């Protein structure tokens with residue numbers, strides 16, 4: 001385990017301030033609001049918008065806005 005629960009609790013997306021969640025493989029931190037995934041490098045979460053990537057998902061029929 002790289003990232004502690006305590007650290008996860010205080011980490012938020014720098015863009016929209018949504019608390020991020022660990023991705024299932026545990027290799028990134030995902031913001032479910034703007035769908036950015038922030039990388040984890042050497043056990044250090046990189047909470048930089050420039051370093052993030054946007055996850056592509058199938059558009060759902062019921063848009064949640």
Ligand SMILES: [Zn+2]
Nearest residue numbers: 013016031034
């Ligand atoms: Zn966000």
